[in-house]
Amino acid sequence: MSARFTMLSCMHDNLIREYEKYPTAKELWEGSKVAYSSTSATRLRALTLRFNQYVLDPKHSMIQHLNVMKDMILELQNSGCDLSDEQQVLVVLRSLPEQTWGYVKLVLTHNEQIKKFDSVTSHLKLEVKRRESERAQQDAFVAHAGQRMPPKDKCWNKSTGAGPSHSQSQK
Known part of the structure; x- marks a missing residue:
């Protein structure tokens, strides 16, 4: 057969x-x-709407967020909807929350050299690394309770067993 x-x-x-x-x-x-196998107009509209309204999920890292955005772009391109580079960049920037990424959004929006998805992706990854190193540096300067050393003049002399009160009484 x-x-x-x-x-x-x-x-x-x-x-x-x-x-x-x-x-x-x-x-x-x-x-x-x-x-x-052609994509219906309804499906294409749903994909476009989902892409345009997607925002960074607080549970996701920036890398995960950018991967989801890239997957949506590829899905739209495979469906026959070609997004311009400018559209891709603007939607990615719009997807970032204003509270934590507002300054970065402002800088990247007005940067004339950022015209492609890959360039905005690399800038966002660099910003994540900068924030992580800044956070690690801040943690290095934080004093933790219970780790304070006693002052030098109040230390016990281990060889003689004499402390500050014992040495004062001998004088």
Whole structure:
């Protein structure tokens, strides 16, 4: 039994008449792909809306957020919707929360050299690294309770066993 025959036998009668003109299974498959794999206008609109309204999830890291955005861009491109580089950059910047990323959004929006998704991605990754190193540096200067050293003049002399009160009484 051939693949073409198997494919035709799985179709309704009205479709069989339409697709039996293809002599090979490959041509039959290509013909059905052309007829049924196009993205509907509703699906395309839903993808575009989801992309335009997507915001950074507080549970996600910036890398995860940028990966989701890249996946949405690829999905839109595969559906036949070509987004301009400027659209991609603006939507990514719009997706960042104002409280924590407001200054970065302002700087990147007005930077004339950032015109592509990849450049805004690299700038955001650099900003994440800068913030992480700044946070690590701040943590290094924080004093922790219970780790305070006693003053030098009040230390016990380990060799003689004499403390500050003992040495004062001998004078």
